[in-house]
Each structure stands twice: as C-alpha cells, then as structure tokens.
Amino acid sequence: MQDLRPFFTPGHFIETKGPGTYEPLQWGANIQCFTSDQFNWEDADIIILGCGEQRGDDPEANYSNSPDAIREQLYNLYSWHSAVKIADAGNIRQGETVDDTRAALRIVLEELQQAGKTVIVLGGSHDLTFQQYEAFKRTGKMINASVADMLIDLDETEAMTSKSFLMDMLTAQPNFVKHYSHIGFQSYYAHPRMLETLDKLRFDFFRLGKVRDHIEDMEPVLRNSELFSFDMNAIRYSDAPVNVNGSPNGFTGDEACVLTRFAGMSDKLSSLGIYGYDAANDTHNMTARLISQMIWYFIDGYLVRKTEAELHEHEEFVVFHVSFTDNDTTFLKSKRTNRWWMKLPNQAYVPCSYKDYMLASSDEIPERWLREQERLL
Incomplete structure (x- = not known):
C-alpha cells in the first residue's frame, strides 16, 4: 500500500x-488514530475517514470541520465491540479545486478497497458518493449500490454536483453499477420521469412510507450491496435539525440506526458514506450525536457478519423447499442470524426476507423474485 499521509491534513x-480524556471502555480510548508518528492500519477491520468538501453543494462553501464534530460525539460512546478493530485515518486534505479533493478521496478509498478494508466516510456533500463508486470502478469490480436520500439526484448539469452525481454514476460508460437501490425517497420531491428512468434501468426504488412500514425488507437490499450512501436529508428535521433544507417527514433517528446496522451486517458491503452534515447548522450537536449512533450500530451489525456462516456450510442452515405458481425453489434460513436466502432458476442464491418465504408458501410470487428475474433477462 502506498504512503497515504500526504492526502491527509496534519494533526x-x-x-x-x-x-x-476518555474512559477505558469509550471509543476514544479504543480507536487507533493515525497521528504523524503512527500510521499503520493493517490490523483494522473498519477505517473511518473524514472529508469536509462541500463545494459540490455550493461552489463558494468553505471546507467543513464537520467530521471532527461527529468524532466529538462518537469518541464518547462506549465500546461493546472489542472483537471489531476500528481505526481513524483523519481528514482528507482540501484541494485547490473540488476535483482535487475528490481525487485525493478516491485514491485513498481505492487503496483501502484493495487492502480489503471496510471504510466509513464522514462527509461532506453527497456528490462524494461518486468517489466511493470510483474506488470500485478503478478495480473493475461490478457492484450493487444503495442510497438513502429523500431526493433522487439525477439532475442534468454541466459539472457534477450533489444534485446530479447519480446521472454520472448510473449512466456513464463504461459502467460498473450492476444494480442500484434508492431507499426512502419522498414522492412529492421526486419527478415522475426520474422514477420512470430508474424503472427502465430495472433499478429498485423504495418510497419512504413503504420502507417505514416494513423496514426489515431493507435488510436483504443492503445485504446485497457493496456500497451504501446515506444523505442526512433522508431523516426528518425534528430528528436531524441540521437539515435546514430538509423535510418535516423522513426516517426517525432509530430507523436510520436500523438501516446502518443492516449495512454493517452485510458481508459484501465495504463502503459506507454519511453525507449532508454541516456542524454550523446543527442544534445542540443533536445531529452529530445521531450520526455517531448510526456508526455505533454499523459496528454492531459488523459483529453479525463476522459470525454468519457461509452458504456452503449446509449444516448451519434450515432448508425449505417451496412450490409456487409452477416454480420450485429453495429457501435457506441461517441458524445463527435467522436471515433468509432464496434460490433463483439460475441456481444462484440471493438475500431475501421471511415475508418472501411466506408469500411463496402461500402460492404467491414474491416481488423480489420478479425483480431478480427481470434483471436476469
């Protein structure tokens, strides 16, 4: 791995x-921090890095110290996860232009991706999601990506912004997004043609109300994702008062924590980004506290992935053979975590939920089955 210190701010x-400052069981006493004389992350499972670049939102915006505001809260939380080793690399150095900062972030993420590390990016504006994607693209890896956002950032602009980065990410060629899922959009803020575009591409999009009614259905979505990007505007204003341009509706704080825990549980997911936080707009540091708890739950979920069995370990799963509408298939239920998988006609297993199993057992076709079949054609 190349020396990445030049890409980080000093101190x-x-x-x-x-x-x-911190008690022995607080994260502040247990996270390995990369100072000038100590920069070795070989033993880390999860690496935290900050990037306060906000010029994707506003070309005149100053570089933000918001990642450190999140650290202020995160380091005070108690560690219940001694089996997970956390390292904090610090903050990406601000470039002369927004593209310079993005390039530095992309290089660091690519190096960590190749080293097999799971990374948490503390943003910064939402367009930095594209750098998460670029880290996979540079290695030629096809990925499934998921984004939680009340908006669908598919605007057409000359330069990439936080409102347009999805256009570049999903349509530029060559493209390495195998599948895309959008979680928690709010219909009154979404142009119908944007949804038509996503549907034509056979991507999935989940309305806020549907997700909140059955949030457990998002676990298979995130279990099948390598990348998860969370825009804080997906959370309602009362739970995340940093959202001065947000909505009175959205996910609650605990629902946001559920989603990041689902992401942590995924043994495929190696890149989490949390964006849209500006400490200057935070009331009583409440949003920073929420983000720190979202990270805590991501780490909590990471423990689950470390205990899950491989699908070839047959003795670790309960097998259910099901016939529905002239289809014969197999469902697997993990004895360790109670999570579910279903077999497709191409013999591949995909993550699913208990509800999918119940629908198939009632001779109904699960929607997840139909969508997976469409993508195989």
Whole structure:
C-alpha cells in the first residue's frame, strides 16, 4: 500500500484531547488514530475517514470541520465491540479545486478497497458518493449500490454536483453499477420521469412510507450491496435539525440506526458514506450525536457478519423447499442470524426476507423474485 499521509491534513482530532480524556471502555480510548508518528492500519477491520468538501453543494462553501464534530460525539460512546478493530485515518486534505479533493478521496478509498478494508466516510456533500463508486470502478469490480436520500439526484448539469452525481454514476460508460437501490425517497420531491428512468434501468426504488412500514425488507437490499450512501436529508428535521433544507417527514433517528446496522451486517458491503452534515447548522450537536449512533450500530451489525456462516456450510442452515405458481425453489434460513436466502432458476442464491418465504408458501410470487428475474433477462 502506498504512503497515504500526504492526502491527509496534519494533526488529528485525537491530538486535541489530553491524556485521560476518555474512559477505558469509550471509543476514544479504543480507536487507533493515525497521528504523524503512527500510521499503520493493517490490523483494522473498519477505517473511518473524514472529508469536509462541500463545494459540490455550493461552489463558494468553505471546507467543513464537520467530521471532527461527529468524532466529538462518537469518541464518547462506549465500546461493546472489542472483537471489531476500528481505526481513524483523519481528514482528507482540501484541494485547490473540488476535483482535487475528490481525487485525493478516491485514491485513498481505492487503496483501502484493495487492502480489503471496510471504510466509513464522514462527509461532506453527497456528490462524494461518486468517489466511493470510483474506488470500485478503478478495480473493475461490478457492484450493487444503495442510497438513502429523500431526493433522487439525477439532475442534468454541466459539472457534477450533489444534485446530479447519480446521472454520472448510473449512466456513464463504461459502467460498473450492476444494480442500484434508492431507499426512502419522498414522492412529492421526486419527478415522475426520474422514477420512470430508474424503472427502465430495472433499478429498485423504495418510497419512504413503504420502507417505514416494513423496514426489515431493507435488510436483504443492503445485504446485497457493496456500497451504501446515506444523505442526512433522508431523516426528518425534528430528528436531524441540521437539515435546514430538509423535510418535516423522513426516517426517525432509530430507523436510520436500523438501516446502518443492516449495512454493517452485510458481508459484501465495504463502503459506507454519511453525507449532508454541516456542524454550523446543527442544534445542540443533536445531529452529530445521531450520526455517531448510526456508526455505533454499523459496528454492531459488523459483529453479525463476522459470525454468519457461509452458504456452503449446509449444516448451519434450515432448508425449505417451496412450490409456487409452477416454480420450485429453495429457501435457506441461517441458524445463527435467522436471515433468509432464496434460490433463483439460475441456481444462484440471493438475500431475501421471511415475508418472501411466506408469500411463496402461500402460492404467491414474491416481488423480489420478479425483480431478480427481470434483471436476469
């Protein structure tokens, strides 16, 4: 791995804290921080890095210290996850232009991706999601990507912005997005033709109300994703008061934590980005506290992935043979985590939910089955 120190700002958040600031079981005493004389992340399972670049939202915006505001809250939380090793690389150095910062972030993410690390990016504006994607693209890996956002950022603009990055990510050629899922959009903010575009591409999009009614259905979606990007505007204003341009409707704080825990549980997912946080607009640091709890739950979910069995370990699964509408298939249920998979006609297993199994057992075709079949054609 190349020396990545030149891409980071000098001085780490932890260096502003004196000895004994954190109790032995708080994250601040257990996260390995990369200071100038200690920069080795070989043993880390999860690496945190900040990028306060906001010029994708506003070309005149200053570089934000918001990642450190999140660290202020995160480091005070108690660690219940001694089996998971966390490292904090610090903040990406601001470039002369927004593209310079993006390039630095992409290089760091690509190196960590190749090293097999799981990375949490603390943004910054939502367009930095594209750098998450670029890290996979540069290695030639096809991925499934999921985004939680009240908006669908498919505007057509000359330069990439936080409102248009999905257009580049989903349509540029060559393209390495095998499948895309949009979680929690709010219909009154979504142009109908945007949804038509996603549908024609056979991508999935889940309305806020549908997700909130059956949030457990998002677990298979995230279990099948390599990349998850979370825009804080997906959370309602009362739970995330940083959202000055947000909505009175949205996910609650605990629902946001459920989604990041689902992401942590996925053994495929190696890139989580949390964007749209500006400490200057935060009331009583409440949104920073929420983001720190979302990270805590991601780590909590990571413990589950470390205990899950491989699908070839047949003795670790309960097997259900089901016939529905002239289709014969097999469902697997993990004895360790109670998660479900279903077999497609091409013999591949895909993540599913208990509801999918119940629908098939009632001789109904699960929608997840239909969508997977469409994508195989």
